[in-house]
Amino acid sequence: MTLVLNTLESGDYSEQIKALFAEKNEEIEIINTANLKIMHCMGCNNCWLKTPGICSIKDDYEIILKKLVSVENFWVVADTKFGFIDYRGKRVLDRIVPMLNMYIEIRDGWERHQLRYHPLNFGFIYKGDGNRELLKEWSMRVARNMAGRSLGVIALDKNETCEKVSESATAESAAWETAVPASAEHVIIINGSPRVKKNSNTNKIIDAFGEGLQQAGTTYDLYSLSNRSEWDRAREAFMTNNNIIIALPLFVECLPSLLQEFLSTLPTERRQPAKLSFILHGGFDEGHQLRLGEKFLQSLPAQLGCSCGGVLVKGGSFMLRNRENSYIKKMTDKMLASYATMGLSFAQNGNFMTPEAKKFTGPEKNPKIGVLLFNLVFKRIVKKNFDRIAQEWGCAEPLDSKPY
């Protein structure tokens, strides 16, 4: 069976979408999410550690989850923004995490979460001016996370005008490249995580990075997008400062939908030059896991009228907020200290294009011996650790239970 989620808000594309599946000999259900109430994932982790498989946000997404457990093929139809799936489309994918469970295994060579149910194939249909190559790679990564295959990427139409706008934006931002001083005196940092500030790993990273900045005499202002009442001030700071860093966690292979929504509200033209840099981190250790997100981020500054200050990339951030265990604390202290060093480096160089920033990512892939040790020893230790955290969170069910 095939489920198609149509997240388009404007235009009636229903006949066109139906026609795409007309020749497929499958049972198909198309749901228009414009009629449903679906919020963004807040990254609370309850669906993994407190109420396994059940999302804490009580909205219409539960209807979709209940259908996903019995389908084989999952298609999302969405508009595009910045060449990528827009925030409405990304929102329905960020909410898919209850389909996986907390436990980690190595699947097709990479760290992955275990499936809660069965494999799911994934396909993407887009409207507007999408970066096809990026979307193809992203869809393939999403499918692999679900142990399925990519069903492909299909364009509903092609909007030529967007391409022209982004070309002129690129030319303007290149002309401004030299207008922003190399070393940084004051930086605006935006925390793009939807998780509340006190629980956010991104916030721990920013604190450590900020210590490094301050050592060099560089000051910074911080805005957290998880708090919508800070959005107006964050937007104002974004438009009136020349050195901006967005720090963000990887969410389903790219940006959290909440950050995408914020970026969509920014004015398209700037009145003064700015350099935009990124700190991108994610739960899994391997550098490779973050490369699609990095590729997308590198394309963003020009589309926002800024020059690009590079992307600092590092995995392994999942445990930063769970530091009660002394072994984990030692490990995470080391990681946070390395972010402080990068803060100092950014203050001196003004970007993440330095050799030390490139080296900061660490290994792209776990070495064979690491995979062997993980399967023989660490997998069980990691599992026990997650079971312990779940117990502390008051979880009453096994973490791999199937509620639907």
Ligand SMILES: Cc1cc2nc3c(=O)[nH]c(=O)nc-3n(C[C@H](O)[C@H](O)[C@H](O)COP(=O)(O)O)c2cc1C
């Ligand atoms: C909805 C969701 C999707 C995620 N997707 C990925 C992913 O694709 N790859 C990855 O390495 N980590 C992924 N993570 C893990 C987060 O990037 C990681 O836990 C990060 O430390 C969270 O930072 P925060 O506490 O500031 O939100 C995901 C987490 C959530 C909640």
